[in-house]
Structures are given as C-alpha cells and as structure tokens.
Amino acid sequence: MGTNELTGMVFNIQGYSVQDGPGIRTTVFLKGCPLRCLWCSNPESQTTPKDVLYIRAKCVKCHRCVNICKNGAISYNPDLEPEGYVTVNHEICATCKDHVCVQGCYESAYEDVGTPMTVDQVMEILEADQPFFVQSGGGVTVSGGEPLLSHEFLRELFKRCKQSYIHTAIETTGYAPWDNFKSVLEYTDLALFDVKHMDPVIHKQLTGVSNELIHSNLEKVFAETKTQVVIRIPVIPGGNDTVENMQATAKFMKKIGAREVDLMPYHRMGMGKYAGLGREYPMPPGVETPPAEKINELKAVFESNGIVCHIGGNH
Amino acid sequence: MSTQVSQHAPKAPEQMPRKIKLNFDPNGKMSDRFKKEKEKLFAAPARLDVQKLQIETDVYSKWAASKSYSEIKAMIFDRLSREKKVWLDGNPICGHLTNFIYGGYIQPWRDSYWIEDDKEFALQRGVHKTTEEERKIIQECGKFWIGQNMQDRVRPIVKAKYGLDVQKLVDIGLGLNFDDDMGGMVVPCHRTVIERGLEDVLRQIACVKSKCKVYGVQAPDPTAGQVPNENTILTSVSPTSDYKKWHFLCACEVSIKALIHQAERYAALAREAAASEKDPCKKAEYEEMADRCSWVPAKPARTFKEALQAQWFITMGDWQNQCMTVHHAPMRFPQYVYANYKKDIEEGRITDEEAIEFLQFWFLKVNTQNFVMNPELAIWQQSRIAQQLTLGGLDPATGEDGTCEVDYLILEAQRRAQCPEPLLSVMYHNKLSPKFLMECVKLIRTGIGQPSFHSQEVSMKRRLLHEEGPIEDIRDQAVAGCVQSIIGGKTDGTWEARFNMTKMMEFFFSNGRDIKTGVAYGPAYGDPCECKTWEECYDRLYKYYEYWIDICRDISTLEWNMERDHPTPLGSAVTYDCVERGMDMVDGGARYNWGDGVCLAGSVDATNCLAAMKKLIFDDKSVSMEKMVAAITANFVGYEDVQNLCKKAPKYGNDDPFADELGRRLMRDYAEIHNRKPDYMGRWTITPSAYSVTAHWAFGKKTWATPDGRKAGECMTDATLSATPGTDVKGPTALIRSALKLIDPVVYGSTHFNVKFHPTALEGEAGAQKFLQLVKTYFDGGGYQIQFNCVTQETLRAAQKDPDSYRDLIVRVAGFSAYFITLCPEVQDEIVSRTCQTW
C-alpha cells in the first residue's frame, strides 16, 4: 500500500488538549487496543472497527431508529426502564458500512465512533492548528486506544509532522512489537508511556496482558532512541495505589534512567460511554477519584527517589 | 489660560514600561465595612424618582420658546442640583444620583411608554411599582410630553415617507432601538476633571466666549450656490452660528457651576456631621470627606481619593443629565488616577490595601447608576449599564505598555468585591506583562466573566481607517459600549438601530411577509421557488438585506438629527474639543466620532441558514425549494425529516469552509450596503457593528422557523462569533479559526465572541498559561474581542433551582456581566446550555 492510501481509524481529534504533553496540543485518538484496562475511560477505542455510541440522554424513545437500521441491530426494549429504551447490537455495527442511524435519528442520539482518515486529512487539521502550537510550544499527540496498532499510519503521519515542524508525542501502553515501536519513535519527540503495575500477575488482572513486553520496550526506548519519555501512572484505588508498587516503579525508573512521572488520578468520566456501547462498567461500584492526600503521598515516593513528579498531565 | 488643545500626554517622561511595585494580600477578602455597604446597596429596592420629571417638565413648558436647547438642559440640571436630596451614608465617596439609594429617572423626551397607564417601571436591578401619588405626577407631566418626545416625532415621518410603522418593525423582530435606546452618548475626559479641575474649564470657556462674535454672522453653508444633488443633500450640515456657540458656552458654565454646587452641598453636610461626631475616628473621616468635596471637582485632585471622588462627581452629574446604558464609562481609569496614586504612595498617604477598599467603594457608586425602562423592554435589555473600565493598553505618549499599579489594584478589588459593574476589559497588546495577564486569569477563574480582552492593534487600525489624528490619540484606545473601542474623552457617541439578520430569511421564504401574522412589510421580491441556482437564491436574499439595512440606516439618521435637539452641555464641556469649537457633541463638537452604525445580531444563525440552504437545496438536492418553503412555513411540524437535515447541515464554528465562507460573504455584503450612506452629520466614520447583547434572544422570540433547523420563537445564537450551542463539535481551536474568518473587525466597529470555559481548563499555572497562549493566538490571527465564562453547568443549574443561595453568581451575558438570578428564565437556560468546553 502506498503511503498516501494509509488510513487510521480516528475516533476523535481534539483541539486545545492541555493534558497531553507540552503546550497546546491537538490530540488524535486512534481506535483499537490490545489491553482491556478496567478503568479505561475510552471504551469505544478498544475495538478497531467503526462503531456507534448511543447516547441515552438525548434519546426521546420514538423508536424510529428500529426501522431505520436495515441490519436489524437496533431493538426496542419496553422492559428496560419505565418508558422503554432501544438497545443496539454493536457486533452488527462493527460490520456496518453506512451508519444510517447517525443521520437518521432526529435527536442525534447516535454518534459515529471511528472515521478512516488519510494522513493528508489529518495533516490538514494539524497544520491549521499550528499557530496555536507555535505560540505555546505544543504539537500533536496521538492517543488511543493503542496508537502503535496503526504503526504504519502513525510513522507516516509523524514523518510528515516533522517535515512541517510540528512537535510529535505519542501516548502509549507500550504493548507492541519492538520493531513497530521503534519505527514510529524515529519521528517521535515525546512518549507518554503508561506504567500500570510492576507485578506481572496483577498487571494481567488489571489490563488483560502481562507487563514483560511493556517493560522491555520501555528499557529499549531509553537505550536505543532519543525520544524523550514521561512515565504515566493511572492511580487506581485498590488497583495499583500502594506505596510499595510506587516504590518498585520508582526503582525501575531509576534503573533505566527515567526521570519524570505523571500521576493520573482515576476518574469516572468514561462511565456513560459504557452504557452507550451496551457494556457494563468494569470498575467495582463505589470507587471514586482518590483524594489529594493519597496522591500527594504517592508523589512523595517518587520525589524521595529524585524523580520529578506531576499530578495530572497539565504542566 | 490658553485655549490651546491640551494633549494630556504625561509631562515628565517616566521610565517605561513602569516597574510595578505592589503590596497587598493576594488572598485578601472584603473588609467588614465594605461588605456591609455592598449588602445594603444590593438589597435596596429599585425606586423611581419623579423629581427630575417635574423639574424637566416645568422648565420645558416655561422656557422652550425663548431658550436654546443647551440652555434648557443646563437650567434643568441647575435646578436639580439645588433641589435634590443630599445625604451621607457609610460610603466615604459622596454623591447620590437620585433621591434614593437605588433610584432612576424617567427621560420624558425620549419615548412615550411611561405616559401610558403603566404602573411598573424596570431598573437594572428590579421593578418599581408606582404609588398613587407618583402616578398623579407622572400623568400630569405626561400631558406635556405627548407628541413632544422622540418617538412621537420620528414615527410619523417614517410612516409618511416609507409607509412603515416603527413599532411594528420592533414587534416582528426586524430590528430594535430605532428611536428609543439613543441619546448623545458621552465619553468624557476624566483627565480634565481630575488633572485640571472644572474651574479651569470655566476659565477656558470664558476665554472662548471672549472671542465669540455674537452679532450673528452665520457662516455660509459650504454647499450654498451649488445645484443640490443626492450627495450634497445628504452631507450638508448647517454650521453653528456664533450666537449658538454663545448659548452653548453659557450652558456649559451653568452646568459646571451646578455640579460644583452639588459637591459643596455634600461638603457642608460632611462638615456638619464632623462637628456633631464624638468618635474621633469618624470625625476625622467626615472632615476628610468635607475637604475632598469642597476641593473637587472644582480644583485639580491632590490625592488618589480626591481623584476618585472627582471622577464620581462628574459621572453622577452626567448621569443626572442623561442616564442610559454605556453612558459616561470610566474608560482608561487607571491612567487617569495613576499620578495621584503614585504621589500618595511615595508620600505615605495611602497603602495598597486602603486603595483597594476605596476603589471598591467607588465600584458601589458605579452600581447605583441605572436608567428606567419599560418593563417590556427590560426583558431584553437585561441588567446592563455597561460601565466599561479599560485596563492595560498602551501609554499614549511612549507607545510602551501603559499598565500601572492601579490596573492590578482594580483586578484585586474586583476579585474580592465581585460587583457586576464596572465591567473590566483589557486593551490587549503584545507588551502586556505575563504577570499582569496571570492576574487577569485569576479574576476570570472566579467565574465573574471579567476581564474581557480587546485588541489594541485592531482598535487602532479601525480608527486609522477613518480618521487622522496624532499618534498619541490613536494609541489612547479604550473599550466602550458593549464591545466597541474609542478614544476616550475626545469622542462623541453615535449608535444606530439593531438589525436582525435572520428576519431576511423569513422574508425570503414568505415573499416579504412576517409569517406569524401574515402581514407584508416592504417589498416582495417574488416566490422563492423561482430561484433555480444558488446564485439566484443569494441575489434574492441580498435584495432583502439591501432594502432593510438601508431603511434602518435612514430611520437612525432621522432620529439622530432630532437628537441634536437634546444636547449635553456638561458632558460636552469635558470632551475635547467641544469648548474650543463652541459646539455640543451632538452637533459634532468632539474631535472624533464613534460612528457605531446599524448593529447586526444573528450573524452565525444567518451563516448556518445559508449553509443549509446551499447544501440541501442546491448541492445535494436532498430537499427541493418547494419542500423547504413548506417546511419553514409549517414551522417544521410534519417536516421533521427536513428539520433533521437542516440541523445536520454544515455549521459555523468548526473551521468548515463551506459554512464559514458563505457567512463571510454575507458579512462583507452587509458592510458594503451599510457604508453607502454617511451618518446624520454627513460623516463617513460610521461603521457597521456586530454584537448581540441580548438581542439574539428578543429577535429569536419574534422570528419564524429558519433553515438552520431552528423553530419559530427559539433563541438565536449569542454574540456574533460564538457558535450555536452544541454545533461547535471540533473544539476551541477550530472555533477560533472560524471566528477569525467570519467578520473583518477592522471594517466592522465591533465583533463579539463569548467562549465558555469549564474551570478545569484554567487550573494551575500551566492551565492559565495555555489559556493565555490561546488568547494570544487569537489576537495574533487578527481577532478583536474575546471573553470567557468560567462557570460549571452544575453551578448554573443549582442557581436556577435555588436562587437565594446564589445571589452572588455573576455571569457574562453577551458583553455584560449580570447577576445570573436577575436574568429571565429563558436567558438563564440559554447560558446553561451553551456548549461547555471541558477539555
């Protein structure tokens, strides 16, 4: 395939992202992820094919969409709630070409998740935002999902960014074959690299995969590339928020030469999307954003190891 | 005293930019004393003061035949200054606008609603029910004003000339403020009062009078002897003859002396209070008050406190002459009081904490300003008096950053006090210090919606496009009105009617009718189905714009010509170069002209209408013109499929060239049509304007369904560059890029852009810095004005449910900060639903 035809399955392009690297950034979200983290706030990004999100709050329960969808993916469920709602079979949507429900619902209760975009199309948006980058020392961040699943597209996009003097960042789980990873890093200025847990068994429980590949890739990024790295740790109450785990992470960081970490407190803002995808929210009920004292306690662990530690991504 | 024009550049060159030295507690709170005074003021009931109505009616009925208009205005003010009630309260700054803590005056010459048997009058904060006694006075006076007020004078002429009923045009939502919200708007030179004192102005008047030839040789009309043509008829302005100058100058003298007299009455009161006061602390304070009031505004202010007292006296006096929105704003206030502040600090007379409290007391005075409205009008006027206070800006003499300590103190005073007025605005330029800008963010974070930002560069370019002047004047840009810019103290104020962009869509689809009533207005250019191509369709629309913009200009020009019968001698006396030229500003005496022409609202709605029409009817052909006409006429009832397509058509605010380019074309055409005629004095400084205040709401209510998918009666889009709620799905950088394209702010006199921020976007130093970088990119791209609402939707919803606990909540509605709970429910809903940017 020629580089011009390469497409990425983009599910959102968000201007003025202030949490995803230095300056004002435009974040490109790509669909598809090999991990299944319990706390994921972008569940629509986990599968690769196009999908639709059903936003119940907008739905007025007219049930027109049941007939609009020619694939029979939508059914009317009078028992669901007092007034009845529609449910969507997302497996059918994954193979749907036209997504007529999105145009067809008068209340805009369906949203497209995933639009195949070429490198040119994405570049057009990034170049339009470039004045904001220049002003603030910002640039593009590609997030996901796991953007490395689309490594060919990503490499080409970043190559073009560098030709246009745009700072490039990737937000990654680090879970990808090293060769794919390395080919992208050639054009990557900054990697926001997730480290979720130091224990391989617990890591698997929390994310569905073990952490060996992730950790070996992280070592290699330091050993073999010039890309700047910031470690990101989602702080999950009852998941990875122990002082011991943070201590182990700090030790590992020191060993490989990582000097900067962002603690990202857990939040529940993605909860509504699970409902929109017809899925259960995987986090146990009652888990809330950790209090500031807790975060500060964990921050102190890193600082006592001489590691620069930020809370949140806006710095 | 020479009559030379004083430029008022700082005398001794100070080192620029200034080194800012501040000494106050950044976490400080309101003092108990101030808090008490603030609560007292905001709890005070709205009252109507009929004393001035009686005086005004009496003077007019006795003297209209023998005195000039200037003299009549001066006589009214003179009597009011002698007869009105004066008293002291807990505010160390003296002077009450009316006989009540929070009272307003009827302006009988302006409109006629008050003569009708209305029992209620609206002020900016509340409604006054008239008593039987007041009713009697109003009815008695009203008899005199029937047929004598502006509306009664303008409307018959419009009817005779165009066959149009002005009230009907308002009722169907075509426009607003044809003949009500006007008046010779004063933006006086506060420096004159603070630095020179009014006695110096009296000396200057005497000097000009001594050169005045009163024997009445009238200068010839410059067009005399020429065969008149369309152009000369429009532009010939009768020059002012010397005896008129004499009258004007005499009126200035009387007005100034009247104001000094009012000040002296306060001085006497304070002296008495001091004499009988036992508490030595209070005694000393009364003595100081007496001292100040017997010195200013007659003589140059010697201290910071005197400067503020002088500023309040002239503002109060001017508002007693004419009260209306945006009138007599503080302009570049920090610049005017800086010298006094600096001297006080150097000589140890004041601390920054004291200065902050005194500024807050002055804020309270500003919050007593108000004008009385028809309660019906008040619904869309909202709680605005628009006392714009300009921070930042350039130093006129050096072109360096003009920011001084007082700018910081005002930000801090407002952070602690949270008053709806004055409205803080920053004249933005690239030399502003990062520290100052961070302080601005700190205030924005409180959710007060202040300060807004205005571009110094665009303001200067705009002025240079129309007028010549020394660079010191051109640099001296202040924010005025809602979102406009002017040269403070040297400019007269004109502004014309407001125009509803989307009404033309309705006329297009209905062949010139108001759909709701079925009544035809103006020309009918034919069945829309005749339009076979997009260009034909646009041309047809253009014709409607052409006709109606011209009508709005004509009515405004007529109204303004009559406005010349209502001069403002006190305001003119302190506005360059009215005294020097012996002309009131309504006759063109000021050095510069504001020239705010017919102001459009609904630019974004109109853009979205064009985009939907072109896309659906002509490009995709998914809806035929016949079907669109039927759908619009039926208010989309039974045509939900069409409405759905309309709603999903391209929308402004997403950097989508399809929508943005159509809008830009319309805005360019509007400006071109608008600028075909000069203003009421033949001046070509008049420019189209683009802001909504709350007109988008009033117009929306009266406009039928539109092809952007909006149903009849629904609110239109706020401001003129903000996106329709929920349609800017690409985020703020795309929205800003669209905004930079839609309206050329150098050609237009204003643009208006509200962006709502969730407080999380401003968190921390990094959040603030990125926010400022966003602002800077907007200005570097040529943007003119932007303002931010930083409140959570939760807060707003809670305030709707429990207004009592949220009395303090201020939001910026379209150019104005207002207490959220004082807005009508519909406007509240609109604010809550405005897309909340939670990045």
Ligand code: SF4
């Ligand atoms: S999703 Fe839309 S079309 Fe379907 S029932 Fe809800 S409102 Fe009706």
Ligand code: SF4
């Ligand atoms: S995406 Fe396709 S299959 Fe799924 S609901 Fe919509 S129209 Fe039906």
